[in-house]
Amino acid sequence: MLYHIFFEWMFKTFGVGGESIFYKGFNVFQYVTFRTTWATITALLISLLLGGPVIRKLKKLKIGQEIREELSQEHQEKKGTPTMGGVLILGAVFISTMLWARLDSLYMWLAVAATASFGLIGFLDDYIKIVKKRSLGLTGRQKLLGQLATTVVVWGFMFYMSDYPWNLSVPFFKQTAISQITDIGPYVYLVFMAFVLLGSSNAVNLTDGLDGLATSVGLIAMGAITALTYATSDARWAAYLDLTQIPEAAELTVFCGAMVGASLGFLWYNAPPAEVFMGDVGSLAIGGALGTVAILTKQEFVLIFIMGVFIIEALSVIVQVSFFKFTKRTTGTGKRLLLQSPIHHHFQLSGWKESKVVFRFVIVAILFALMSLSTLKLR
Numbered sequence: 001m002l003y004h005i006f007f008e009w010m011f012k013t014f015g016v017g018g019e020s021i022f023y024k025g026f027n028v029f030q031y032v033t034f035r036t037t038w039a040t041i042t043a044l045l046i047s048l049l050l051g052g053p054v055i056r057k058l059k060k061l062k063i064g065q066e067i068r069e070e071l072s073q074e075h076q077e078k079k080g081t082p083t084m085g086g087v088l089i090l091g092a093v094f095i096s097t098m099l100w101a102r103l104d105s106l107y108m109w110l111a112v113a114a115t116a117s118f119g120l121i122g123f124l125d126d127y128i129k130i131v132k133k134r135s136l137g138l139t140g141r142q143k144l145l146g147q148l149a150t151t152v153v154v155w156g157f158m159f160y161m162s163d164y165p166w167n168l169s170v171p172f173f174k175q176t177a178i179s180q181i182t183d184i185g186p187y188v189y190l191v192f193m194a195f196v197l198l199g200s201s202n203a204v205n206l207t208d209g210l211d212g213l214a215t216s217v218g219l220i221a222m223g224a225i226t227a228l229t230y231a232t233s234d235a236r237w238a239a240y241l242d243l244t245q246i247p248e249a250a251e252l253t254v255f256c257g258a259m260v261g262a263s264l265g266f267l268w269y270n271a272p273p274a275e276v277f278m279g280d281v282g283s284l285a286i287g288g289a290l291g292t293v294a295i296l297t298k299q300e301f302v303l304i305f306i307m308g309v310f311i312i313e314a315l316s317v318i319v320q321v322s323f324f325k326f327t328k329r330t331t332g333t334g335k336r337l338l339l340q341s342p343i344h345h346h347f348q349l350s351g352w353k354e355s356k357v358v359f360r361f362v363i364v365a366i367l368f369a370l371m372s373l374s375t376l377k378l379r
Contacts, residue, residue, distance in 0.1 A: 040261035047265020058082035086282020092262035105251035118288030122280030204287030211272035219263035308368030316343035
């Protein structure tokens with residue numbers, strides 16, 4: 001909104017050819033880097049300023065976390081901690097994005113709509129948990145149907161954008177050499193896209209089990225994808241790094257910056273010991289946002305590096321469940337590879353303090369983020 005007011009109206013009307021330094025200064029609003037920086041700051045301040053009132057409101061409404069019975073006593077003590085704090089993240093992101101992004105960007109609106117849709121699924125899941133006073137909300141099938149519906153709607157808009165490339169961007173290979181080979185067409189891409197979006201949203205959801213874990217790892221991942229989004233949308237960087245240039249994705253950089261700022265502000269209250277949990281409304285939205293931006297910027301495979309910690313968490317659950325079922329079917333007694341899944345609970349039961357698990361996972365997340373950025377030059 002501010003772009004349209006200060007650059008398109010005030011600068012172009014009064015600043016071009018004029019002598020007023022005041023109006024000429026509004027020229028800065030045309031730059032994505034400037035608006036991304038301030039979108040980050042704005043979302044951060046909104047999260048910090050509204051965090052306290054939101055937590056007090058959640059307590060007043062008695063919106064407390066239900067804890068699974070099989071978790072440790074350390075987790076049982078967190079029962080009743082305000083949850084659904086993800087609404088704070090989403091509110092800060094949406095307000096900041098609307099302020100600093102160009103409102104004529106379809107890519108920006110797609111990312112906002114997809115994030116809101118995944119957040120709505122999480123909201124319904126959290127709401128059912130609270131009303132029913134149980135640790136499980138929506139069934140797995142209901143969640144998947146909602147996520148698939150969101151995927152199809154986003155794909156539908158992409159389908160009618162004549163300039164969207166249906167090729168896959170493969171790390172370590174020059175895009176000019178491989179774009180024709182990986183052009184899989186819109187319908188096959190829909191299947192691939194569903195795998196990416198469902199995988200990313202559920203992976204973040206599974207990681208959200210320790211104070212500050214999903215939030216801190218998520219903001220690192222979003223920081224990495226912010227840099228990749230800017231490089232993809234900028235003609236100079238895209239040409240230099242041999243990326244599929246997506247000029248329309250420029251405003252996604254502003255959206256990603258807002259996600260970083262909102263997550264950082266939320267971490268102020270979510271750091272151990274957490275005053276509030278993000279709930280599924282936050283974790284599903286963050287995962288959905290990461291997946292959507294990766295798809296729109298053709299960074300689908302780089303997302304594997306960006307979301308390295310989240311993927312490890314998801315795989316730990318898949319392996320644990322699969323091994324248990326296999327051993328039960330073959331031997332009659334189910335066995336476990338991990339003490340508990342997701343894997344952060346395994347380390348807790350191994351004797352690591354919760355804060356140590358979180359900090360060490362953050363270090364690994366930073367490593368994965370650096371690896372994702374390194375793929376830009378290794379082509």
